[in-house]
Structure formats: C-alpha cells, structure tokens
C-alpha cells in the first residue's frame with residue numbers, strides 16, 4: 001500500500017515528482033471519454049520508466065497466442081485493444097537542451113486530476129543542464145462533448161533567461177504494446193500528411209485492418225497574441241508526421257502552446273473518408289478554441305455528476321475514493337455505442353487487453369442500471385446477444401453440441417481469447433453471468449419482454465451448455481460438475497465448486513421460467529425462437545428440470561456452511577491475519593503450487609453466490625459462511641472486497657464493511673495490490689459504487705419496489721446518492737439524524753425504507 005496522493009474531495013493530487021510512482025500515476029491520472037483514452041504520460045520527452053498508452057475504443061489486434069504447452073481448444077489469438085498513435089506528443093528544446101523530467105532538476109511538481117472538470121493538469125519548475133529554469137503548466141482533456149477530440153494547453157515561462165525554443169508537435173503511429181507476445185508492432189502506415197501547422201497520420205492495424213486517423217493542429221501564443229515564429233520545419237518519417245517550430249522565449253513571459261487533436265477510427269467512418277473527416281473535426285475544434293472546448297466538456301461532466309455523484313461528509317479519503325471510481329467508469333463507458341464494452345483496465349493500461357470479461361455483467365451492469373438510462377444496460381445485454389453465435393461456436397470447439405452456448409472468459413468479438421486451461425476451459429461460471437445479468441436487468445427495470453426479444457435465445461444456449469457439462473454421479477446419486485475453477489482462481493480443477501453448481505442449477509430453473517413466460521405472453525415469438533434454436537421442448541426441459549432438482553451442493557453440516565469445493569476441508573485452515581506482511585500479495589510472493597494448496601481465497605466465491613442469491617438463505621446461514629470464508633480471503637482480485645462490504649453491511653459488521661470499502665474505493669489510489677501501474681481496476685469500480693448503494697444504503701429491488709435499509713459508517717457524518725429507477729431519479733441521504741429520501745424527477749412512487757412504506761411525490 002502506498003499513500004503518496006493527497007486527499008481532496010474532487011481532485012487527485014500528486015505533489016513532488018518521484019519517478020518510482022510515475023507509472024502508477026500514469027494509470028491513476030488517466031483521462032478518457034468513452035471513445036478514446038489516454039494514460040497520464042508526459043506530453044514532452046521522458047526517458048525514465050513509462051508505459052505509454054493512447055487507446056481508441058473498439059480498435060484491437062489479435063495477437064498470436066503464446067503458451068507453454070498447446071492444448072486443444074485454446075484460442076489462436078488474444079485480442080488486444082491497442083496502444084494507438086500518440087496524439088499528445090509535444091517535445092520542447094531550449095537552446096541545446098531537451099526538457100526531460102528524467103534528466104532535469106524538478107521543483108514544485110504538482111499533478112492534478114480534476115474529476116469535476118475532467119481535466120489532467122501538471123505544473124513544475126525544471127532546471128536544465130545549463131542552469132536555465134523554466135516553469136511549465138500543462139492541462140489536457142479528452143472531450144466528453146466531442147468524442148474524437150483531445151486538447152492540450154501547454155504553458156512555458158522562462159524564469160532566468162531568454163533564448164530560442166524549439167517545440168516539436170507531432171502525431172506518432174510508431175508505437176508498441178508492452179504486452180505484445182512476439183515484440184511485433186501492430187500498426188502500418190497508410191497515409192500521412194504534414195504542412196506548416198498541421199500533421200495527419202492514418203495507420204492501419206495488421207490483420208484486423210482497422211484504420212485510425214490522428215490529426216493535429218496547434219497555436220502558439222504569448223499574451224493572447226500569436227508568437228513570432230522564426231522557423232517551421234516539417235518532419236516526416238515512417239508513421240510519423242509533425243512540425244518543429246522555433247521561436248524566442250523571453251524571461252518571465254508565458255508562452256502558451258495549444259495542441260488540438262482529432263482521433264477518428266474506421267469503426268465510425270468509411271476508410272476513404274477518414275482524412276477528410278478528421279480535418280473537419282479538427283477545424284471545428286480549432287475554431288471553437290481551447291477555452292470554449294473546455295467549457296463544453298465541463299458542462300457534460302457537470303450533468304454527469306448531477307446524476308451519479310455520491311457525497312460523503314466527514315471522510316475526505318472515502319469521498320475522494322468513490323468519486324475517483326465513478327469518474328473512471330464514466331470516462332470509460334458512456335453507453336452510446338452498443339458495440340463497445342468495458343475492459344477491466346478501461347483506457348488506463350494494457351493488462352487484460354481491454355477486452356470484455358464477466359466483470360461487465362456481474363459488476364458494471366448494476367452500476368449502469370442505476371446511474372444511466374435503461375438503454376445503456378440493455379445495450380450491454382444486447383452486446384452478448386450479438387455474440388451468441390460465437391458462444392455456440394466456442395462450445396462446439398470444446399465438444400459441446402446442439403447449440404450449447406459457452407460464453408468466453410475474455411473476448412473482443414465473441415470469440416474466446418483466454419488461453420490458460422484452468423480459466424479458458426474450467427472457469428465455466430462466467431457463461432451464466434449473462435443469465436444473471438438478464439435477471440438483474442428485469443428485476444430493476446421491469447422490462448420482462450426483453451426475454452422474448454433477445455433473452456430466451458441466449459438462455460436456451462446457456463442451459464444446453466450446463467445440461468452437457470454436468471454428469472451423473474451414481475456414488476452421490478446427484479448431478480456433479482467436475483474439473484472447474486470457481487471465481488476464486490487460487491484453486492483450479494476442483495470438483496463441485498459450490499458457486500458453479502448453484503449458478504448452473506439456477507440458470508436451468510431461470511430458463512424454464514423464461515420459457516413459460518415467453519410461451520404465455522408471446523406465443524408466436526416463442527414458436528420462432530423454438531424453430532430457430534431447434535428446441536426439443538419436452539425432452540430438453542425434462543432433463544433441465546431433473547438436473548436442477550438433483551444438483552449436488554457440497555456442504556459441511558457440522559459447521560453449517562457451503563463448501564467452496566469437495567476437498568476444501570482437507571486444506572489446512574488458516575487466517576489471512578496470520579500471514580506475514582512480506583508474503584502479500586500472495587500472487588507475487590508465493591509459488592503457484594503453494595497458492596493452490598493453501599486455503600487462501602483470491603476473491604469472493606461461496607460469498608459471491610450468497611451475494612447474488614441472498615434471498616435464498618437465512619441470516620444465520622449467511623453469517624456462518626461469511627465468518628468462515630472472510631478470514632481466509634486475501635482480496636487479491638479487485639472484484640472481491642465490494643462483495644464482502646455488501647454482505648458485512650447486511651450482517652451489521654459495520655467497521656469491517658467500512659475497512660473493506662476503503663480497500664475497494666482506494667484500491668488504485670493507494671495501490672493496495674501493488675499492480676496499479678498496469679492500469680486501474682475499472683470494472684471493480686462499479687463494485688465500489690455497489691458497496692455504498694447496496695452495502696451501506698442497503699438498496700434492493702423486491703417485487704418491483706425499491707427498498708433501502710441504510711446504515712452510516714462511524715467515520716462519516718452523512719452520505720447521499722442518487723439512483724435512476726423506472727423513469728424516476730431518487731435521492732437518498734443518510735445522516736446521523738436518519739434517512740431522507742426525495743423524488744427529484746418522475747412520477748410519484750412508493751418505496752420501502754427500513755421496512756416501512758414511504759410515498760415519494
């Protein structure tokens with residue numbers, strides 16, 4: 001855990017430059033707008049350790065798989081959202097010396113992510129090797145109002161000299177992915193153009209042939225007037241186009257360099273129109289000017305915060321944490337484009353390839369259900385509907401038949417990309433995350449007709465998968481599921497992971513209910529779906545019912561707990577609190593073999609199931625399982641603490657809920673798991689939101705009614721949040737004096753607060 005960032009309710013602040021933290025800060029201070037995103041790399045030359053990263057949504061490359069021992073069924077490639085052409089580049093030379101923070105003496109360094117305004121700012125005083133001192137203050141943003149525009153304001157003031165300065169302003173498509181499996185470069189040049197004041201590069205990805213056009217223009221001013229330019233050199237080389245501009249800088253006079261960029265992809269424009277379109281976008285941005293662009297960008301953020309802000313009084317660290325999580329989520333996925341999804345690292349790093357995991361359905365969906373129009377969550381479901389043929393193909397590749405659908409663990413276009421057998425083949429619970437997401441969506445929105453439109457077809461495919469994946473154990477006289485990995489990836493190839501068995505059986509029951517509903521309410525549509533899926537209703541539903549009824553669930557009746565898997569109690573049961581600090585995180589300190597044999601749990605597993613199906617269990621059962629599993633959980637997946645917060649809140653374990661909340665909310669800010677440099681944990685940020693709203697706020701939807709059973713952590717004086725629910729916006733404020741609920745928009749509504757009905761008008 002590191003605590004180098006200052007606490008502030010609306011800003012993330014780093015004071016003083018410590019290169020050791022730089023790659024962490026590059027992740028934390030990332031900015032984006034759903035269409036493009038950018039790590040907090042320095043605009044100017046930096047020869048120290050850095051992970052350069054500019055990303056364009058939906059643009060990926062199928063990097064050839066690399067594994068030790070090839071296993072049949074492995075995917076051929078791992079899709080990666082690519083490090084895209086660099087649009088921020090702005091190198092500065094004064095006299096003979098290049099401004100490089102790895103080389104200069106740095107004072108007064110300050111980096112600020114302003115979450116209210118959506119801007120990244122940085123200021124410092126640098127002393128060059130010849131003693132010349134200059135102050136730099138830079139600011140940039142990816143426009144939320146114009147998804148293809150980025151803008152930079154870079155101000156330089158010489159403090160003890162006047163001299164000639166040369167600034168290089170460019171677009172560079174000669175970029176690499178750090179995680180490239182074979183050190184391959186993924187971009188090829190298609191077109192470039194450079195003239196005084198402007199540069200454009202169109203690059204194409206190999207194999208997938210996406211085109212990205214990156215165009216830039218600039219203005220250099222002093223006192224609001226253009227500076228006198230002594231020289232402009234056009235610089236072009238492979239995949240690179242720019243200008244080198246030389247001018248005089250005078251002591252104590254601020255020179256401001258504005259750089260405007262347009263980043264367009266063939267996902268949104270015809271390839272042959274990209275260059276022209278980029279010029280248009282860029283012209284529009286330049287005409288509008290930096291200040292006005294910034295104002296419209298801030299206006300979008302203002303509106304976003306009005307709907308989804310959570311306020312916490314009396315605890316700045318907690319307040320900063322939740323806003324940081326919401327900010328990152330909102331700048332990763334805006335829900336405008338149903339082809340896009342939410343990568344676990346969003347636009348903040350390369351790890352996990354920027355592709356889609358079960359994280360979206362299990363964690364992000366509830367967040368978007370409550371903070372955005374229902375179409376946003378619906379788009380996330382439809383994304384998976386569109387991948388159904390690929391899910392069927394994935395299953396077929398592994399030997400499943402008859403239209404069984406096995407959704408991938410990791411995907412870009414529906415095809416499986418993951419290639420570790422214990423996850424690719426064994427972490428099968430993920431295919432039912434799609435079914436649970438439908439249930440979540442229907443419970444929240446009441447839009448049951450979704451089942452007829454899209455849902456049932458997906459459910460039939462998934463149910464067929466489970467029906468083939470189980471086998472009958474004559475020993476147990478039950479159906480069992482062998483050779484799996486549960487959500488806890490620190491145990492592989494186990495038999496009867498309770499979570500997997502529970503979810504599998506539930507999916508079959510849910511599918512049977514969906515069939516009855518669609519048959520009753522949309523008979524002709526049912527006929528269509530049955531025809532298309534070649535559904536043998538009587539035969540298939542009989543088997544599904546039988547499996548659901550006779551599923552085996554490992555339990556320990558003496559302890560009154562569900563067992564994570566058949567052999568769990570053969571393990572030496574230990575507590576995380578007995579581990580030495582130097583052993584953590586286990587995944588960086590212990591051999592894999594040692595981890596597998598230990599009882600330590602990476603992330604909620606049995607407790608994940610209890611969280612999803614809490615109404616199936618009485619409070620004492622929940623408590624016994626929580627008390628058994630929580631002490632063994634190391635939370636080395638970011639997806640874990642939030643689930644524990646929600647259950648701890650339900651059980652009244654207030655201080656534990658609060659500690660775990662800080663862990664999820666400040667996971668990246670304080671680098672709890674020593675991995676923030678790879679990127680921020682975007683998908684689990686939705687879990688942080690759930691910790692407050694479902695955990696502390698106790699929000700649930702039961703029989704079409706919103707319920708709240710809030711409590712307030714001792715450290716807070718009050719907190720408040722808003723939720724969107726069936727055309728209304730509600731505000732809930734919890735303070736030491738009680739709970740206030742208010743209807744901010746929409747028709748009157750009855751809700752339940754601590755078990756009592758409250759009418760909101």
Ligand code: BGC
Pocket residue numbers: 344352357358359487489602603636637638639683
């Ligand atoms: C977790 C998975 C998760 C993935 C991406 C892994 O560490 O164990 O459950 O899907 O990260 O967030």
